[in-house]
Amino acid sequence: MRMRRRQQQFADDKQAFLEAVAITARASRADKQDYLGWTGQRELRISAIVDEAFGVKSFYFTDPEGAPLPSFEPGQFLTCHLATSAGEKPLVRCYSLSDRPREEYYRLTVKLCSPPADRPQLPPGRGSSRLHAMQVGDRLSVSAPRGGFFLDPRRRHPLVLIAGGIGVTPIVSMLASLAEAGDDREVYLFYGVRNSNEHPLRDQIEEIVREHPNVHQFVLYSQPLPDDTQPDDYHEQGRITVDLVRRIVPTGTFDYYLCGPGGLMETMVEGLLAAGVPADRVLYEAFGPASIRKPSDTAEPATVAAGPPTRVVLANSHHEVDWDNHCESLLELIEELGVAIDSGCRSGNCGMCAARVLEGDIATVKQPGAQAPEGYCLACISVPKSPLVLDL
Numbered sequence: 001m002r003m004r005r006r007q008q009q010f011a012d013d014k015q016a017f018l019e020a021v022a023i024t025a026r027a028s029r030a031d032k033q034d035y036l037g038w039t040g041q042r043e044l045r046i047s048a049i050v051d052e053a054f055g056v057k058s059f060y061f062t063d064p065e066g067a068p069l070p071s072f073e074p075g076q077f078l079t080c081h082l083a084t085s086a087g088e089k090p091l092v093r094c095y096s097l098s099d100r101p102r103e104e105y106y107r108l109t110v111k112l113c114s115p116p117a118d119r120p121q122l123p124p125g126r127g128s129s130r131l132h133a134m135q136v137g138d139r140l141s142v143s144a145p146r147g148g149f150f151l152d153p154r155r156r157h158p159l160v161l162i163a164g165g166i167g168v169t170p171i172v173s174m175l176a177s178l179a180e181a182g183d184d185r186e187v188y189l190f191y192g193v194r195n196s197n198e199h200p201l202r203d204q205i206e207e208i209v210r211e212h213p214n215v216h217q218f219v220l221y222s223q224p225l226p227d228d229t230q231p232d233d234y235h236e237q238g239r240i241t242v243d244l245v246r247r248i249v250p251t252g253t254f255d256y257y258l259c260g261p262g263g264l265m266e267t268m269v270e271g272l273l274a275a276g277v278p279a280d281r282v283l284y285e286a287f288g289p290a291s292i293r294k295p296s297d298t299a300e301p302a303t304v305a306a307g308p309p310t311r312v313v314l315a316n317s318h319h320e321v322d323w324d325n326h327c328e329s330l331l332e333l334i335e336e337l338g339v340a341i342d343s344g345c346r347s348g349n350c351g352m353c354a355a356r357v358l359e360g361d362i363a364t365v366k367q368p369g370a371q372a373p374e375g376y377c378l379a380c381i382s383v384p385k386s387p388l389v390l391d392l
Helices: 002-030 126-132 165-181 200-212 242-247 262-274 300-306 330-334
Strands: 041-053 056-062 076-080 092-094 106-111 139-146 159-164 187-193 215-221 254-263 282-287 310-314 319-323 354-359 362-363 375-378 382-384 389-390
Touching: 056 319, 076 106, 076 310, 092 126, 092 165, 106 126, 106 165, 139 165, 159 165, 159 262, 165 200, 165 254, 200 215, 200 354, 215 242, 242 262, 254 262, 262 282, 300 330, 310 330, 319 389, 330 382, 330 389, 362 375
Parallel strands: 159 187, 159 254, 187 215, 254 282, 310 389
Antiparallel strands: 041 056, 041 139, 056 106, 076 092, 076 139, 310 319, 354 375, 354 389, 362 382
16 A cells, blocks of 8 residues: 555656656747747648638648647747749738647638728738638648747746637637646636627637636627627627726736737736736737837837937948838838838738848837847837947
8 A cells, every 4th residue: 555655656756747847848948939840931731721700710731741740839820921923022921820739730710801991992911811712732831830929838827818809819729728738727718809700719719618617718799799698609798808807807916918909908908017917927919000019118219209310221222311200110111211121920920021230229119929130120110229220
């Protein structure tokens, strides 16, 4: 009997040790935002396409030769290089991986971006339109998963996950990873969407909630359909607010992960910080043109404009201009001058617009998803803090 207890204790200690080693290894990798499963581009095959909701499809990508796919951190994204007309550069778009890491496939869940309601004459999103036009069997060039918004394996506090619209995709990756690992921390998921027609990945989320009593879901519909019912489809009508989160979540120390459109993110991040949540416990990723600015950097461009004009020099193309804040980023200024520079996501995620800084300092206007190499800046989210010389 005593021997069996010792053997069981040894087995428990060994399992705890192996889990600690795994967490340490993942944490070491997570420390390096530039860790990549492969370098350059790799061709993957679309093996399945699933209609998830109105205008939303999931694409399952596999290796054409059946090779296992490298792991990634839950919450990271895949950079897609979408073919365009002959002779044109591919469109580069970043889409969050929407399932837990699996060797068999990567899943992207992508919403077809329609024109804004107040500007219906505009064309739909070029990247999402091209992806939605692809079929099973088609191949796509992708860069390895990356990004600074992910479920940090070193943090062990209970979690509040907040998502709006298609921003649920990285959150589902986190949720599925927690469920697969048997993580028993309390998890509160708040999800806001228009109605049941636009409620993607619902079955997967509800299955996780049913099977894991530590996971709690609260769904809000802003425009429920006549057939949408409470609580079967949603819990309340309206939008996610800090007051709602504080009403549902018990008092305690939580880590907050948020992803959604800019308006939701601005409101929630500012509200959580104002409510006393420490900034290092609020981790977020905004998508679309209204991406949220980092609180510490929101005043940087104004500070630059307050003094004498800041000179920006493009050394190779022999351009010298004064920065006057009419452009929102160095990328906009460079393009305005007609200087060739690669770009993709335009939100600090894909790393395509990295430019070498020869002299001077820059500020970033939002939290980057990709880490620029030493001595470089991401032009799409950078502005000058001092006279600046770029290797362009």
